[in-house]
Amino acid sequence: xxxxxxxxxxxxxxxxxxxxxxxxxxxxxxxxxxxxxxxxxxxxxxxxxxxxxxxxxxxxxxxxxxxxxxxxxxxxxxxxxxxxxxxxxxxxxxxxxxxxxxxxxxxxxxxxxxxxxxxxxxxxxxxxxxxxxxxxxxxxxxxxxxxxxxxxxxxxxxxxxxxxxxxxxxxxxxxxxxxxxxxxxxxxxxxxxxxxxxxxxxxxxxxxxxxxxxxxxxxxxxxxxxxxxxxxxxxxxxxxxxxxxxxxxxxxxxxxxxxxxxxxxxxxxxxxxxxxxxxxxxxxxxxxxxxxxxxxxxxxxxxxxxxxxxxxxxxxxxxxxxxxxxxxxxxxxxxxxxxxxxxxxxxxxxxxxxxxxxxxxxxxxxxxxxxxxxxxxxxxxxxxxxxxxxxxxxxxxxxxxxxxxxxxxxxxxxxxxxxxxxxxxxxxxxxxxxxxxxxxxxxxxxxxxxxxxxxxxxxxxxxxxxxxxxxxxxxxxxxxxxxxxxxxxxxxxxxxxxxxxxxxxxxxxxxxxxxxxxxxxxxxxxxxxxxxxxxxxxxxxxxxxxxxxxxxxxxxxxxxxxxxxxxxxxx
Amino acid sequence: xxxxxxxxxxxxxxxxxxxxxxxxxxxxxxxxxxxxxxxxxxxxxxxxxxxxxxxxxxxxxxxxxxxxxxxxxxxxxxxxxxxxxxxxxxxxxxxxxxxxxxxxxxxxxxxxxxxxxxxxxxxxxxxxxxxxxxxxxxxxxxxxxxxxxxxxxxxxxxxxxxxxxxxxxxxxxxxxxxxxxxxxxxxxxxxxxxxxxxxxxxxxxxxxxxxxxxxxxxxxxxxxxxxxxxxxxxxxxxxxxxxxxxxxxxxxxxxxxxxxxxxxxxxxxxxxxxxxxxxxxxxxxxxxxxxxxxxxxxxxxxxxxxxxxxxxxxxxxxxxxxxxxxxxxxxxxxxxxxxxxxxxxxxxxxxxxxxxxxxxxxxxxxx
Numbered sequence: 001x002x003x004x005x006x007x008x009x010x011x012x013x014x015x016x017x018x019x020x021x022x023x024x025x026x027x028x029x030x031x032x033x034x035x036x037x038x039x040x041x042x043x044x045x046x047x048x049x050x051x052x053x054x055x056x057x058x059x060x061x062x063x064x065x066x067x068x069x070x071x072x073x074x075x076x077x078x079x080x081x082x083x084x085x086x087x088x089x090x091x092x093x094x095x096x097x098x099x100x101x102x103x104x105x106x107x108x109x110x111x112x113x114x115x116x117x118x119x120x121x122x123x124x125x126x127x128x129x130x131x132x133x134x135x136x137x138x139x140x141x142x143x144x145x146x147x148x149x150x151x152x153x154x155x156x157x158x159x160x161x162x163x164x165x166x167x168x169x170x171x172x173x174x175x176x177x178x179x180x181x182x183x184x185x186x187x188x189x190x191x192x193x194x195x196x197x198x199x200x201x202x203x204x205x206x207x208x209x210x211x212x213x214x215x216x217x218x219x220x221x222x223x224x225x226x227x228x229x230x231x232x233x234x235x236x237x238x239x240x241x242x243x244x245x246x247x248x249x250x251x252x253x254x255x256x257x258x259x260x261x262x263x264x265x266x267x268x269x270x271x272x273x274x275x276x277x278x279x280x281x282x283x284x285x286x287x288x289x290x291x292x293x294x295x296x297x298x299x300x301x302x303x304x305x306x307x308x309x310x311x312x313x314x315x316x317x318x319x320x321x322x323x324x325x326x327x328x329x330x331x332x333x334x335x336x337x338x339x340x341x342x343x344x345x346x347x348x349x350x351x352x353x354x355x356x357x358x359x360x361x362x363x364x365x366x367x368x369x370x371x372x373x374x375x376x377x378x379x380x381x382x383x384x385x386x387x388x389x390x391x392x393x394x395x396x397x398x399x400x401x402x403x404x405x406x407x408x409x410x411x412x413x414x415x416x417x418x419x420x421x422x423x424x425x426x427x428x429x430x431x432x433x434x435x436x437x438x439x440x441x442x443x444x445x446x447x448x449x450x451x452x453x454x455x456x457x458x459x460x461x462x463x464x465x466x467x468x469x470x471x472x473x474x475x476x477x478x479x480x481x482x483x484x485x486x487x488x489x490x491x492x493x494x495x496x497x498x499x500x501x502x503x504x505x506x507x508x509x510x511x512x513x514x515x516x517x518x519x520x521x522x523x524x525x526x527x528x529x530x531x532x533x534x535x536x537x538x539x540x541x542x543x544x545x546x547x548x549x550x551x552x553x554x555x556x557x558x559x560x561x562x563x564x565x566x567x568x569x570x571x
Numbered sequence: 572x573x574x575x576x577x578x579x580x581x582x583x584x585x586x587x588x589x590x591x592x593x594x595x596x597x598x599x600x601x602x603x604x605x606x607x608x609x610x611x612x613x614x615x616x617x618x619x620x621x622x623x624x625x626x627x628x629x630x631x632x633x634x635x636x637x638x639x640x641x642x643x644x645x646x647x648x649x650x651x652x653x654x655x656x657x658x659x660x661x662x663x664x665x666x667x668x669x670x671x672x673x674x675x676x677x678x679x680x681x682x683x684x685x686x687x688x689x690x691x692x693x694x695x696x697x698x699x700x701x702x703x704x705x706x707x708x709x710x711x712x713x714x715x716x717x718x719x720x721x722x723x724x725x726x727x728x729x730x731x732x733x734x735x736x737x738x739x740x741x742x743x744x745x746x747x748x749x750x751x752x753x754x755x756x757x758x759x760x761x762x763x764x765x766x767x768x769x770x771x772x773x774x775x776x777x778x779x780x781x782x783x784x785x786x787x788x789x790x791x792x793x794x795x796x797x798x799x800x801x802x803x804x805x806x807x808x809x810x811x812x813x814x815x816x817x818x819x820x821x822x823x824x825x826x827x828x829x830x831x832x833x834x835x836x837x838x839x840x841x842x843x844x845x846x847x848x849x850x851x852x853x854x855x856x857x858x859x860x861x862x863x864x865x866x867x868x869x870x871x872x873x874x875x876x877x878x879x880x881x882x883x884x885x886x887x888x889x890x891x892x893x894x895x896x897x898x899x900x901x902x903x904x905x906x907x908x909x910x911x912x913x914x915x916x917x918x919x920x921x922x923x924x925x926x927x928x929x930x931x932x933x934x935x936x937x938x
Binding site for chain 1: 583592593594595596597598600602621623625626627628629670672673675700702727729730733
């Protein structure tokens with residue numbers, strides 16, 4: 001097979017210019033009402049333009065790897081790499097009065113004020129630079145720019161280009177075979193928001209935004225210790241997304257950490273835009289129904305989990321941190337569990353458990369008891385249900401399918417709408433649709449009650465990613481109930497427990513502390529013991545140090561009496 | 572592995588019997604089933620099924636509601652020389668499957684012959700779908716008249732039995748008897764089955780009597796008082812009452828509950844049966860001008876004497892009629908198999924003694 005001839009870079013550049021010229025011509029012709037005839041030409045030019053741009057971009061070995069000091073060539077190289085991107089700005093200016101310079105930066109990612117005042121103005125005022133030889137040029141320019149902040153010099157084109165793409169500004173000086181890379185990064189970012197995904201009545205409300213640096217700053221504010229480490233990784237061949245693996249040194253299990261970082265490094269993907277893109281690469285089982293990581297946007301929660309010996313992965317451009325390893329119980333803990341008293345928290349956790357059981361079993365039991373094991377139902381209740389089902393044309397299983405479909409549609413629609421409209425939709429769905437569907441004789445009253453409790457029960461799960469497995473398994477449960485009644489429900493339950501017992505999340509048994517049994521873990525599972533008694537980190541995480549708090553005896557009862565009053569008066 | 576999974580799913584589908592599952596709306600919920608003799612030694616069976624109006628009347632806020640003029644239940648009758656024929660005829664009259672899994676009561680006419688009763692009882696034990704926890708009762712009323720009756724207290728006739736027998740301490744005599752308990756009396760000539768008798772009243776039903784069967788035939792219907800007296804010996808009476816004359820005035824002793832023990836022995840070839848009753852109760856309607864405390868002992872003695880006398884009369888009468896609802900004969904047959912005829916003779920001439928110890932508690936409490 002003959003070797004393909006490599007395209008000549010200058011020829012390609014000329015072709016691009018020609019294409020642009022043709023496009024302008026086309027635009028002029030379009031203004032004279034020749035649109036129909038120009039359609040083909042337009043599309044052909046588009047194809048030509050994109051093809052040539054891609055061809056130029058792929059001819060890396062044709063690109064110079066070292067900076068030559070020629071500004072025209074620098075501009076040309078950049079143009080060739082980024083194409084006609086309007087956000088990449090090339091700004092020529094004069095250093096002193098005689099030496100030309102070139103700034104390259106991405107508009108929107110940089111602080112324009114810093115460029116104007118700290119780079120352009122300083123260099124334009126530096127008359128001594130324009131008089132020096134090229135050898136002294138670098139040192140003098142660096143001296144002028146060093147006041148800006150973080151400045152590096154490089155003569156490598158790939159290095160310059162990648163840094164410009166992340167918000168730095170490249171400064172080229174005519175005759176200088178190097179470029180200055182000035183840290184002018186200023187991303188457009190939300191202010192630090194309060195969490196809306198994991199709300200809490202009490203306790204901290206701060207959430208992450210989309211900027212990785214802010215993620216780290218926020219965590220650093222929570223854990224003011226040099227033990228808090230961030231391992232920086234870059235994933236995405238094209239997107240070059242920064243990923244930070246956060247952990248507490250001296251707490252986290254080193255082997256666990258190395259496994260996680262290894263898996264992060266192994267990610268081979270062109271574009272990574274969100275945390276889930278990374279997280280799904282890290283799971284032990286790609287098709288597991290139950291999640292093996294938790295995404296949280298609460299800074300306090302991530303800090304707490306790091307303190308437990310877990311690892312958090314922060315992905316640039318995503319406000320959710322990936323927490324791992326996770327067990328089933330971890331998904332039923334929330335930040336506010338630790339902001340309330342022991343009894344409040346324990347009660348809330350029991351209600352969550354009851355909600356899960358209601359959400360998972362209510363409708364299957366309804367089907368089992370009305371379709372298969374009718375004899376197990378107390379007669380008065382059965383007659384009530386039978387009475388409410390008079391005139392309903394569908395069997396119970398179809399009723400369940402209809403109602404659950406309605407719930408899912410309402411849920412999805414409410415998610416898609418703005419918050420205010422979502423509330424309205426929920427009300428409309430609950431009141432209007434519920435009443436109307438009963439009056440229409442499609443489902444019965446008992447089914448409405450059952451469906452409502454099911455939906456509410458599954459909503460009590462704090463972590464959204466944990467509701468999805470139950471929503472899937474709900475249908476397996478329905479199938480079991482429809483085919484085998486109560487026995488089917490039991491069979492599916494046993495299957496679920498067996499499946500959960502066989503799962504692991506980064507070497508952590510998914511059902512801990514219940515299986516394998518770890519009594520110390522029970523203190524913070526279904527119940528939540530008083531915080532002074534939570535003295536050990538989870539055993540399943542194998543942290544370097546299990547003890548996280550020293551035992552402090554309960555204070556002796558203290559009573560304010562006359563003696564105390566005298567004491568305070570004296571003082 | 573794949574083949575194993577396929578086989579497992581196939582087995583689940585084939586062997587579970589789910590194909591025969593019928594949803595609730597495809598089943599005719601039979602709440603009461605009644606049996607009576609038909610012409611030409613046939614068996615008549617009746618199934619009482621709630622109507623849609625009757626069902627909707629149970630739910631408030633439902634789309635439909637049972638109006639007062641509507642029937643809350645309907646009855647399907649069947650007749651045949653065998654029970655299966657009668658069932659088949661009844662089934663042909665409804666377009667839903669007759670479902671016996673929620674049966675509330677099985678009513679036996681007292682006019683059923685022994686053979687018919689035995690055939691019916693035996694058949695009932697073999698209907699797998701039948702709810703054997705249903706209450707078993709006997710009635711003297713004609714079948715159609717009985718099934719047409721709707722008590723005022725419940726919207727559905729079938730729910731009467733749940734309310735009547737649901738509370739174990741609410742009746743004077745706990746005459747609750749389940750269908751499954753009939754089975755042990757079949758082919759056991761040494762013991763006599765008893766069933767509560769349900770009678771028709773203008774307001775509905777009434778249950779305070781007992782029917783005692785001999786050879787699967789209703790042999791004797793006890794009066795209310797006899798039922799209460801026998802109830803003491805059987806340990807079924809929990810709200811007995813005795814009216815006494817004390818110092819020229821009437822005194823009521825109520826809430827009498829007995830804890831019986833029966834001993835029997837042979838003395839000189841004669842059967843002696845001794846019943847010990849430990850009875851508790853409370854005093855009501857005591858004269859206001861008297862202090863109760865000093866009189867309690869006397870009241871206890873008088874109550875004991877009256878209960879002893881009443882119970883002795885009742886048990887002696889049963890004994891003379893060769894009726895043994897106390898299952899004493901069952902114990903004898905266990906110890907002396909093959910000597911049942913001797914036992915019957917001895918039992919008919921047995922000497923009864925009843926010792927009653929009354930302790931009146933909760934003085935003055937009205938329950």
